[in-house]
Amino acid sequence: MAVTDLDLGRYKLGWSDAEEYVFKPKRGLNADIVNEMSWMKGEPDWVRNRRLKALQHFERRPMPSWGGDMSQIYFDDIYYYIKPTEKQVDAWDELPESVKATYEKLGIPEAERKYLAGVTAQYESEVVYHKNREDLEAQGVIFCDMDTALREHPEIVRAYFGKVIPANDNKFSALNTAVWSGGSFIYVPPGVEVDMPLQAYFRINAENMGQFERTLIIADEGSKVHYIEGCSAPVYTSDSLHSAVVEIIVKPSARVTYTTIQNWSNNVFNLVTKRARVETEGHMEWIDGNIGSR
Secondary structure, three states: OEOOOOOOOOOOOOOOOOOOOOEOOOOOOOHHHHHHHHHHHOOOHHHHHHHHHHHHHHHHOOOOOOOOOOOOOOHHHOEOOOEOOOOOEOOHHHOOHHHHHHHHHHOHHHHHHHHOOEEEEEEOOEEEEEEEOHHHHHOOOEEEEHHHHHHHOHHHHHHHOOOOOOHHHOHHHHHHHHHOOOOEEEEEOOOOEOOOOEEEEEEOOOOOEEEOOEEEEEEOOOOEEEEEEEEEOOOEOOOEEEOOEEEEEEOOOOEEEEEEEEOOOOOEEEOOEEEEEEOOOOEEEEEEEEOOOO
8 A cells, every 4th residue: 555644755756646547457467468468559469479478488487596685576466557548648738637747746847848859758557648859750760659669660679679688588578578568669860869868757656566668779870869767656565566678779880878767666676677789889878877666
C-alpha cells in the first residue's frame, strides 16, 4: 500500500495518483499475459514469437548471484503491463488531469519549452505524451516511442532490435524482451547534428508495477545526438521492478551522449541492461547519475 502521513525527507517525488487505467491485468507472468499484451498492441508475428521465446529464456535462467540481494523480487506479485490512457497525445492539456499534474510537478513541460528538442513521457507501460520540434522532422530525425517505431518503421526496428543485447544475454534482458513496452526510438540521419537534447521521462505510479521500456538509438555516420532520461516513482510498502534494455548503435564518426538521472524511490529494484556498439571513429559518452532505487 502507499505510504501516507510520511515525511519523505530528501525524496520529494514519492506521491502517487489515483488509478484510472484503461487496462490492468492480473499479477504474474505467463504466455497468456505475453500473448494478450502483443495482441492489444497489434504486433506482427515476429515480435510476438520473439517475446514468447524470450519468456522461455527468462524462466530457465537462474537469478544472478552477483551484486545485491534480489531474493525479495517476487515475480508473481508484479503487474507486467498497465495501459494508463486510451491514446498518446502531443499536448499536455490532453492528458488526464492527475497525469498532467504529475508531470507539471516534475517540471517536464517547462523543461521542454526552454531546453529540449523533443520529449517523451512514459507513465506505467505506455508513452502517454510525445512531441518533436518540427525542424527535427524536416531533417529526417526520427524520435518516437518504440511501439510507434515498430508500426511506422518496422524495417529499421527489425534490423537492429536485439543485435546489441540479445534476449539470452541475461535473465533480465530476457524478461524485458518478453514484456517490453514503451521506451524511445531515435534515428539520426548521416551528417545531422541535433543541437538540443531529446528527453524521455519514465514514471511508475501503481504499487507492484513492473516497467520494462525498450530504447533503441541509431546515430548514422557523422551524426550527433544527446539523449536524456529521468525516472521516479511513489513510495510504497511493497516493491516495484524497473528492468529496461537500451541498445545504441554509433556509426562511423558519429557522436552519442546518453545521460541518465535515475531517482527511483527506495522500493524500486532497478535492474537495467545498457550497451552501445561503436564503429570506426565513433564516440559514445555515458553520463549516469544513480540517486535512488534499491
